[in-house]
Amino acid sequence: MHVAPGQPLMVCEYCDAVYRRRTLARREVARCMRCGAILDRHQWLSLDKQFALIVAAGIVFIIANVEPIVQVSLGSSNATTTLWGAAIAMWNDQSQVVAVLAALTLFFFPLTQILIFGWLLAFARRGERAPGFRQAMVMLYYVRPWSMIEVFMLGTLVAVVKASSYFKVVPGAGIWSFGVLTLLITVFASHDARQLWHKTAGNNE
Known part of the structure; x- marks a missing residue:
């Protein structure tokens, strides 16, 4: 195909078909005509708003990791735990593999x-x-699928509901922060990080 010099292009990552890039209307999605894969979608948040959200996500992430997740009460006994407290408890309980996976998928990869x-x-x-820039984009591509805060939230909610049959369980600030963080990550998941390639095109890395 003939392409004018300097014309922005996009390549299908599944079949390598090349297309001219154009501005998409609201809610519009560009699909590959050869394999049907999603090539691009309208980005409804500006870069400034995305940056504000990622700063908010960083603040919420800190709160989620330092505040208790739940408080469990049985009679006059009370116990609280944070994410790291739970990971350390699993490590001491001979569940090192689970503890490491929890630390990686709920702390290091999201961070x-x-x-x-x-x-x-x-x-x-x-x-x-x-x-x-290039190395950061490659790392982001490999790290994003391993952030499993959503799975953690679902598992924690199920555990809280079941445990409430035997104990008094009070959700802590940590679990609410993880809930907000899940929403923020969902918003970011609706945006294609590859947009940064052409939005900063022509500039040095």
Whole structure:
């Protein structure tokens, strides 16, 4: 196909078909004519708003990890735990594999995702590519699927409902923060991080 010099392009990651990029209308989605894969979708949040959300996600993430998840009461006995407290308890209970997976999927991977997004968006707001842009985008691509806060939320809610039959269970600030963080991550999931490639096109990495 003939392409004018400097014309923005997009390539299907599944079949390598090449298309001219155009501005999409609200709720419009571009699909590959060869394999039907989603190539692009309208981005309803500006870069400034995305940056504000990622800062909010960072603040909520800190609260979620330092505040208790639940408080369990049985008679006059009370116990509270944080995410790290639960991970340490599993490690001491000979469940090291589960403890490591919990730490990775609920702390390290989400934290890495937030930090990378924040780094990239801080420069993209000015139309610039952050130092190490290419490496950061590749890392973001591999890290995003391993952030499983949504799964943790569902599991925790099920556990709270079941435990409430035997104990008095009070959700703590940590679990509410994880709920807000899940909503923020859902919002980010609706945006294609690959947009940063062409929104900062022509600038040095």
